[in-house]
Amino acid sequence: MMKKRFLITILFAVFTIGVIFSQNINRSKLDSLFNLLDRKNKAMGSVTISKNGTILYSKVIGYSYISDSEKKLSTETTKYRIGSITKIFTATMIFQLIEEGKITLNTTVDTYFPNIPNASKITIGNLLNHRSGLHNFTDDPDYMTWMKEPKTHDEILSIISKYKIDFQPNEKFTYSNSNYVVLGYLIEKICKEPYLKVLGDRITSKTGLSNTYYGGKTNVKKNESYSYRWVKNWEQQPETDMSIPGGAGAIVSTPDDLTKFINALFSLKLVSEKSLNQMKTITDGCGMGLFPVPFFTKTAYGHGGGIDGFASDLFYFPKDSLAVAYCTNGQAYKMNDIIIGVLSIYYNKEYSIPKFILKTTITLKTEDLNIYLGEYSSTQIPLKITITKDQSSLFAQATGQSAFALEAIDKDKFQFEQAGIEIDFNTVRNEFTLKQGGGNYLFTKTK
DSSP, X not given: OOOOOXXXXXXXXXOOOOOOOOSSOOHHHHHHHHHHHHHTTOEEEEEEEEETTEEEEEEEESEEEEOSSOEEEOOTTOBEEOGGGHHHHHHHHHHHHHHTTSOOTTOBGGGTOTTSTTTTTOBHHHHHTTOSOOOOGGGOTTHHHHXXXXXXXXXXXXXXXXXXXXXXXXXXXOOOHHHHHHHHHHHHHHHTSOHHHHHIIIIIHHHTOTTOEEOOSOOGGGTBOOOEEEESEEEEOOOOOTTTTGGGTOEEEOHHHHHHHHHHHHTTSSSOHHHHHHHHOOBTTBOXXXXXXXXXXXXXXXXXXXXXXXXXXXXXXXXXXEEEEEEEEEESSOHHHHHHHHHHHXXXXXXXXXXXXXXXXXXXXXXXXXXXXXXXXXXXXSOEEEEEEETTEEEEEETTSOOEEEEEEETTEEEEGGGTEEEEEETTTTXXXXXXXXXXXXXXXXX
């Protein structure tokens, strides 16, 4: 869903090189990058770069729908589930309500949702910057079993409320989708309208976002995209029922619309300068609906998103009036590396197009995989990973996340290339070591 990412991190390297300004965008090099990703089946999706509200570059690759008998090419108006980028929209509407005097950052949620744990202490501000202590409901161990079924607001609130608080309000930052689901419901209570109507009235109609709305079941006739994972071919992924993510992740959009939205936000067409500054104020790495995105000596503000097999990024460099949006419905290469490539090319940073040299992999029989199967947990991180198989392929699924395919690269060694993950099994000790980003995490079989 629009869950926090551990296994698939979307972080940007911080460099110490001086500021570089782009005079002429290198479209041919950007084309080379995306054409290669398309040709090698490394990604499907769409990217838009705009400056001062004017689109400088736009590119679409891959398909919005794939079946045995049909493939539908994506277009610039293909709509993608944007996951947690929804949170910027939700935060924007909350600040509009604050400016109208209907709530304040210090308003506690007990007035609206008295049954939420610690409701009398949790403020709107705590929800906005993930300092409420509410447990992240998408970490529910059974989440993957009910994510495809419709849920009422009361049912989701009941799921959120069944967990004890993780910490006292404002004690620390912990990303939780529960915060923004509650904020979405709060918007509906105050405005006495469903979220989709408020979104239209307060944001999309004001900024001309014709391809942005609260999503539902995917409709190919409306040019909405399905999501896919690469397992020898692109395989369609299950759909989260959009009654569940709400104000935390239920919007669908296009990169063109997303750049219009964030440009309008930073041009003060949606909120005041005071509100925008509060959204940008960073505490423990998080603002109120926005995260900082460092690149070279520059800093952008935005958010990433992930739901089902979709992933997305939206951010804005205020000093350059530059907006970048990327939405993907299929990825077999690190999304972070694609974004770094896009920014490096735009800012004329030295950058080499990846070569995608074919790596040697090992083909295993289905019976060879049985020794790896089971549920594993770690004392280093609060995450369980279940290893399953499908014929001759091994799959890993972390708590509250979709399963991803593992390639065998050596005896007892597997990789998930797009996230830079390597898993080394020790079948004698019933454990494996997960390696990612320089970290090593030991998991032991529990079932």
